[in-house]
Amino acid sequence: MRLLLVEDEAEMAAWLMRAFKQTGYVCDHAPDAASAESLLAVGEYDAVVLDLRLPDKHGLSILAEMRNAGNRTPVLVLTAQGSLQDRIKGLNTGADDFLTKPFAVEELEARLEALVRRSRGSAAQPALQCGSLVRAHGSKAFTLDGELLSLTPRESAALSVLLTRAGTPVEKAQLSHKVFPTASNAGPDAIELVLHRLRRKLAGADVRIVTVRGLGYMLESVKHGHGDA
Template identity: 65%
Template structure:
């Protein structure tokens, strides 16, 4: 889930980016309203985490302009402790929820998930391949009904594979999904991630296979096809 984080305090933004990424989100940082507007115009996001005290434009002005343009993306406001006036104005202008600084990361994650569920109208169906299941609501993988602990890159790779289960995913496409924020990752870095995933799926009925010339595929059981 791609999250636009609009926050001018760089230390706070870096902490939130790391924490959200470790929880399975894909955060993109904008340090001011201008950059946020550019990103919203050129990319797709599932939600916005918006600080109000921005250097070039108040967050509520940015929110008002977004809603005036017909943009209904879920917006979670970051407000100052006790700033009741800002919270009320934000909700009246179309904010979906807010958290007050200082806040616990768990609260931000929970409120983001609630916004995403409401914006979709219903909970998405789980993705399944054999004994492996992905729950899109809590962003968790289960293997034989036990939570599968993954790094953010392993999570991104496995999600791409189970989304197109039984269909090869091209190496370039998989690399882009896993290393979206790391331009220095070499083309073969994906092999390291897949190697770790294969070890975590060992002894189960789910396998990651290499389909020569086509890419990688998640499948249940072993089928006759070229492998590496």
């Protein structure tokens, strides 16, 4: 997913950029309206995360200009102004969703995923697949060789990340971030147990989870070998 983050608070922007990178998003940052307008003029984004209080222009002015120019990119507004009146004004201007500060980055990412999913249309999104392992778009259920795979929520979360990036190593820290909540007391090796259980459930199938030394973990098709999953 390619995002544009329009946020003038340096600390907030740095935190969000780190979080988006860990999730695997590609994100450009605009600290003011002028930068945002320049980036929007030359780039295409799956979604825009827009702060309202910018140093050179109000965020809703950027939004209004986008919509007037026919730009339908989903826009999620970040704001400390959580009043009903502000929300109504934003929605009437063309905002797709609101999130009031402070917020959890997990909720922000979930809302962005939902916005992009709706904008693309579920029918246009193919199923994720590696070998005989399949997860239908919009579903949390996996099938292996046509049979439903019984997974715990954490196993499902880990397999989702690996399947999305099949054939590419996923860093241990990135995988742990998606499987365990930020506030979890899980130790640094807790992800190893989740992967051990997943490997047992995939045993004998045409897909496997391999450890790529120094790079992380990768889901691959046994038939095709490394890099062809």
